[in-house]
Amino acid sequence: MAGSADHSKLYWGVFWALAALTVLTVGASYLDLGHSTNLWVGILIAVTKASLVATIFMHLKYEGKLTRGVAAFPICLFVLLSTVLVVDISNNWISQFGNKGAWSQPGMQTSGGHAAGGGGGEHH
Amino acid sequence: MENVAALPHPGVSLQHARAKFGMWLFLGSEVMFFAGFIGAYIVLRSANPGLFEREFAQLSRPLAAINTMFLIASSLTMALAVYSSQHGQREKVGNFLMATIMLACGFMVIKTIEYTTKFSHGIFPSTSVPFAIYYTLTGFHALHVFAGILALLVLWGRAQAPASATAMAGACELVGLYWHLVDLIWIFLFPLLYLLKFP
Numbered sequence: 001m002a003g004s005a006d007h008s009k010l011y012w013g014v015f016w017a018l019a020a021l022t023v024l025t026v027g028a029s030y031l032d033l034g035h036s037t038n039l040w041v042g043i044l045i046a047v048t049k050a051s052l053v054a055t056i057f058m059h060l061k062y063e064g065k066l067t068r069g070v071a072a073f074p075i076c077l078f079v080l081l082s083t084v085l086v087v088d089i090s091n092n093w094i095s096q097f098g099n100k101g102a103w104s105q106p107g108m109q110t111s112g113g114h115a116a117g118g119g120g121g122e123h124h
Numbered sequence: 125m126e127n128v129a130a131l132p133h134p135g136v137s138l139q140h141a142r143a144k145f146g147m148w149l150f151l152g153s154e155v156m157f158f159a160g161f162i163g164a165y166i167v168l169r170s171a172n173p174g175l176f177e178r179e180f181a182q183l184s185r186p187l188a189a190i191n192t193m194f195l196i197a198s199s200l201t202m203a204l205a206v207y208s209s210q211h212g213q214r215e216k217v218g219n220f221l222m223a224t225i226m227l228a229c230g231f232m233v234i235k236t237i238e239y240t241t242k243f244s245h246g247i248f249p250s251t252s253v254p255f256a257i258y259y260t261l262t263g264f265h266a267l268h269v270f271a272g273i274l275a276l277l278v279l280w281g282r283a284q285a286p287a288s289a290t291a292m293a294g295a296c297e298l299v300g301l302y303w304h305l306v307d308l309i310w311i312f313l314f315p316l317l318y319l320l321k322f323p
Contacts (some may be wrong), residue, residue, distance in 0.1 A: 015199075016261045086166065
């Protein structure tokens with residue numbers, strides 16, 4: 001039982017870290033760092049939070065290689081999927097659709113009931 | 125310092141080790157389930173970032189932030205429930221499980237408020253592509269929260285009745301893993317839907 005007394009303290013520590021990171025990510029989203037920086041800061045904070053949950057709360061830190069591998073495999077597939085998508089989008093779509101967005105044709109409805117045509121991508 | 129959470133501690137059977145491995149495989153399939161939708165989100169949003177930004181500006185950041193806190197707190201109480209179950213503290217297990225259920229219900233109440241507010245403004249999944257993917261992602265996540273609440277209720281019932289401490293610890297850990305994944309998925313959905321803007 002060595003260290004067992006510390007374990008609930010560790011969980012509380014992780015909770016406060018997660019809460020602080022949540023406040024940080026909400027705060028950062030209000031800062032105008034540029035869309036790219038905002039995006040990466042948000043993703044970085046989310047990955048940090050997820051790592052804390054997976055390693056400490058889900059005990060992945062203490063699991064064997066096989067379990068870690070099972071956990072890592074779908075994450076690798078997801079990263080691969082996202083990377084391929086982003087590379088494809090940035091290489092091909094911009095040249096094909098310019099700043100207008102791939103499906104911002106006139107007549108596209110939005111929740112305001114107005115057409116969204118040509119409105120996409122004005123933040124490039 | 126080999127950890128108690130590490131297992132095996134005395135009484136943990138091979139059966140539990142197998143069940144836990146099975147749970148990890150299931151969680152892997154859950155990650156891929158959401159990966160498909162998040163992939164669709166990336167494609168759709170990249171295709172028209174401006175429209176997504178305008179539509180998602182109508183989502184409530186404070187409500188989503190409160191919901192994030194609910195889930196994080198529920199992950200803490202779940203971890204403490206698992207910890208208590210591994211130390212045979214039956215009463216604490218029940219209390220922590222109930223706290224987890226309450227926090228999960230809090231999440232669902234806020235999600236319901238969000239949905240009904242949107243519906244009252246005439247915003248449905250068919251309203252626009254951004255809201256279609258918003259309802260798909262948050263809807264499936266809420267469904268997972270609901271399933272988690274059911275599993276937690278069953279577990280809480282078991283914690284009230286005299287049962288084998290080992291069996292309780294095993295079941296608690298399996299449900300705990302699932303619950304943490306539900307939290308983990310929300311950790312990504314929150315910034316993706318409510319906070320971030322695509323370049």
